[in-house]
Amino acid sequence: MAIRGSLKEASLPDVLQLLSMGKKTGCLSVTHRNSFGYIYFDKGRICYASIVNRRDRLGDRLLKSGAITQEQLDAGIALQDRRRDKRLGELLVEQGALTLEQLHNAIHVQIQEAVYFLFTWTAGTFNFEADVAPDAHDYVVSINPESLLLEGARRVDEWELIEKKIASFDLVFEMNRGKVMSSDVELTAEQRVVLDLVDGSRDVQAIIDASGLVEFEVGKALYGLLNASFIHRIGKSAGPAQPLAEGRVEEHRNLGVAFYKTSMLEEALREFRRVLELRATDTVARFYVGLVLARQQKWEEAVTALTEASAQPGAKVAVFHNLAYVLEQQNRHTDAKVALEEAVRRGGASDPRVQTSLGVVSLLVGDLPAADAALLAARPLFGTRAPTPAWYHYMALAAALLGDVNRATAVLQEGVAAYPHAPALLNNLAAVLERTGDFDGARGIADQGVHEDAGLPQLHKNLGDLHYRAGRYDEALEAYLRATKANPELGADVYLKLGNIRLRRQERDDAVRCWERALELDPDNALVRTNLESVRQVT
Numbered sequence: 104m105a106i107r108g109s110l111k112e113a114s115l116p117d118v119l120q121l122l123s124m125g126k127k128t129g130c131l132s133v134t135h136r137n138s139f140g141y142i143y144f145d146k147g148r149i150c151y152a153s154i155v156n157r158r159d160r161l162g163d164r165l166l167k168s169g170a171i172t173q174e175q176l177d178a179g180i181a182l183q184d185r186r187r188d189k190r191l192g193e194l195l196v197e198q199g200a201l202t203l204e205q206l207h208n209a210i211h212v213q214i215q216e217a218v219y220f221l222f223t224w225t226a227g228t229f230n231f232e233a234d235v236a237p238d239a240h241d242y243v244v245s246i247n248p249e250s251l252l253l254e255g256a257r258r259v260d261e262w263e264l265i266e267k268k269i270a271s272f273d274l275v276f277e278m279n280r281g282k283v284m285s286s287d288v289e290l291t292a293e294q295r296v297v298l299d300l301v302d303g304s305r306d307v308q309a310i311i312d313a314s315g316l317v318e319f320e321v322g323k324a325l326y327g328l329l330n331a332s333f334i335h336r337i338g339k340s341a342g343p344a345q346p347l348a349e350g351r352v353e354e355h356r357n358l359g360v361a362f363y364k365t366s367m368l369e370e371a372l373r374e375f376r377r378v379l380e381l382r383a384t385d386t387v388a389r390f391y392v393g394l395v396l397a398r399q400q401k402w403e404e405a406v407t408a409l410t411e412a413s414a415q416p417g418a419k420v421a422v423f424h425n426l427a428y429v430l431e432q433q434n435r436h437t438d439a440k441v442a443l444e445e446a447v448r449r450g451g452a453s454d455p456r457v458q459t460s461l462g463v464v465s466l467l468v469g470d471l472p473a474a475d476a477a478l479l480a481a482r483p484l485f486g487t488r489a490p491t492p493a494w495y496h497y498m499a500l501a502a503a504l505l506g507d508v509n510r511a512t513a514v515l516q517e518g519v520a521a522y523p524h525a526p527a528l529l530n531n532l533a534a535v536l537e538r539t540g541d542f543d544g545a546r547g548i549a550d551q552g553v554h555e556d557a558g559l560p561q562l563h564k565n566l567g568d569l570h571y572r573a574g575r576y577d578e579a580l581e582a583y584l585r586a587t588k589a590n591p592e593l594g595a596d597v598y599l600k601l602g603n604i605r606l607r608r609q610e611r612d613d614a615v616r617c618w619e620r621a622l623e624l625d626p627d628n629a630l631v632r633t634n635l636e637s638v639r640q641v642t
Contacts, residue, residue: 106231130235132365135227150243152217163315175200222255277303297324306340386415405429420451436467455484489521526556560589595625
């Protein structure tokens with residue numbers, strides 16, 4: 104289920120309630136001007152949320168709560184500069200500065216704060232994509248959205264009041280020292296932090312960045328200080344300095360990746376092309392441009408983008424792997440095989456996906472020994488995990504084409520055990536069981552496949568063949584009719600058998616039409632011509 108709309112027409116809390124009640128799994132992305140946020144759901148519960156290019160305040164929050172010291176935070180940040188593959192929280196846990204439970208609690212609050220901040224967006228658009236999950240390295244939680252709605256509604260109401268006095272983040276305030284010194288009003292902890300940062304030069308955004316507080320907390324503190332006349336507005340800042348090219352590159356790249364992950368492909372393409380305008384040699388951006396174009400099935404453009412990315416120094420295995428995929432979509436199988444062989448040379452030999460793809464392309468170019476070898480090499484690379492359904496499919500196909508039907512059967516039986524709801528594997532297993540003479544087993548597996556996916560025409564055809572062989576012509580007719588309805592171009596043999604069944608039922612005209620259709624698909628089919636000539640001679 105894809106849901107799109109405008110926040111002016113449907114508020115974010117309403118959308119969250121809809122997804123919660125429907126127990127949906129996927130990603131809700133929200134855009135407002137140049138800001139982008141997303142909320143992931145798992146069976147109707149929020150499991151992750153973030154706002155792209157918003158300063159990550161996890162370290163500040165941990166410091167403020169007393170969970171870590173300034174020295175520990177500084178050490179974690181310094182270590183992160185050398186280990187970009189790790190998040191700050193993970194490094195703090197590794198260093199012993201933080202327990203996993205403390206990290207989990209802090210991230211839980213951070214996710215809540217991200218959702219609350221998104222609640223304040225009353226303009227923009229939202230888009231929900233089903234079955235999209237957070238990155239594997241993201242810490243996920245489980246939050247009932249309804250538990251956030253009341254606090255979120257309160258914050259929205261308060262934010263509307265705050266915005267009347269703090270309309271933008273470029274406002275600059277100055278402290279009224281005489282008023283502060285003469286007052287005995289007890290300030291909140293947030294108000295004390297914010298007041299210390301009001302110096303007549305920092306604007307609201309700079310105070311947010313320096314305080315370690317979220318936007319709502321700073322806004323609320325400023326609102327209270329204004330009402331108490333402890334501060335007064337003196338003007339606006341000149342605005343943030345134009346970011347350096349490197350900062351702009353990173354900003355557009357981060358937005359592009361976020362858009363791509365949430366299937367907002369046009370928006371992703373726009374951001375990656377902005378990166379390339381700033382830095383034409385950016386391999387990551389060019390790679391993602393190719394990925395976006397591939398998902399849009401713009402194969403020629405995708406080949407061009409990925410070919411350019413592959414020509415960059417240090418191009419990664421994934422570039423050549425995806426280049427092979429788009430070349431395959433253009434039936435350029437030999438070129439795809441060359442790209443995969445380059446991926447193997449660059450380190451892809453230990454990647455089961457690359458080896459599987461090499462096996463598939465080798466099959467397509469007719470190199471059965473190479474296909475069998477690549478697929479066999481891929482098997483142990485999956486480790487303790489079951490190989491992908493595609494591996495089982497093509498490994499069995501390679502074995503069958505090499506004449507080893509018993510191995511093909513064993514592979515497919517293992518695949519069906521690992522993926523009992525994969526209709527393609529069930530279909531293939533039914534086909535090989537029929538070939539080995541196990542007709543009852545084949546029929547049972549084919550019935551199971553039809554139950555899993557009644558729209559797969561090959562399953563209905565195989566089931567029809569089994570009934571036809573056993574002389575159950577009424578059941579065969581029903582199966583063949585379903586097969587041809589799903590795919591009218593399925594094959595001449597289906598229409599040949601349909602014609603035979605129709606003739607047995609004394610439905611001569613229908614039989615002729617079926618055989619004529621078979622000849623359209625296979626004009627050289629001598630058996631069909633013989634049947635037609637025989638019927639016409641009788642009349």
